[in-house]
Amino acid sequence: MYPKVNDVLFIQLPSEGEKEANYEYRSRIAETDEDDIYMEVPIREGSGHLKKLHMGDELSVYFLTEGGVKHYFNTYVTGFKEDVIRMVKFRKPSAEEIFQVQRRNFLRVQSKLELAVKFKHDFTRFLTYTDDVGGGGISFVGYSKHEVKEGQILSCWLLLPYKNGELEHVPFEGIVVRSITLESGRQKAMLEFTQISDMERQKIIKYCFERQLDFRGR
Structure with missing residues (x-):
């Protein structure tokens, strides 16, 4: 199951050091195409600070579906797009790279x-x-x-x-x-x-x- 336009994403950045990796950011999907997903600039939970991302930044992402099921995947930033809002583009994972976890039924x-x-x-x-x-x-x-x-x-x-x-x-x-x-x-x-x-x-x-x-x- 792929995330859809308007789905909320929860993001962490494991490649930016231990302190930064503990922060969680929230974003929203603005567009999708065959190879990429476009999201709004992420905002840090609790502070409201925007997170500036760079080409190649690694992202650990999950989104929620009905019943509170978390769908996890790892990806990286592939570009940016200026429209009505600034968007961050990241690689769309394959279906096999998205794994779902329900808190009461972990693999x-x-x-x-x-x-x-x-x-x-x-x-x-x-x-x-x-x-x-x-x-x-x-x-x-x-x-x-x-x-x-x-x-x-x-x-x-x-x-x-x-x-x-x-x-x-x-x-x-x-x-x-x-x-x-x-x-x-x-x-x-x-x-x-x-x-x-x-x-x-x-x-x-x-x-x-x-x-x-x-x-x-x-």
Whole structure:
């Protein structure tokens, strides 16, 4: 599903540094054609400041459809157009590059990813690996010497490797919703995200989407 004229877009700029990447901007689609989408100059949420964009700027975008479903895609600025209003042109994604996520039904994939974990109550730290990841949470397997209990809040950093070779570090906090002891004596903990920015969640969703495409291709 493509965004349509007058649809509102929510935009972040991951290529402009950590501080700038945390800002979210809002825009509206003014025109579309076969290869490009034209939007109004984005406005920063909460401040009303216009965002000056440049050729090649990377954009992480989502728009909403009925039921609150978020549709995500990544793109970049390809030009500008002066009409009644100034418009920013960006590459129209292919249908396969747009992935939808409903907050209560995030895609989840099996994946062994490096995870750094810190207990908030005593600052214990350890490294482990995930069992699966998704836009709503993760699960990981740890050692009994670092006992994880249900209801515990953990601060984590997840390492995401993308198909293009890029690596992303995703910080978040999560609550342990379930913890079980495996036959091996190790613990498996299921975490639900309690604090994660939309941009960081989008990085995880992008990774899951790439993994899903890999599974389909096998």
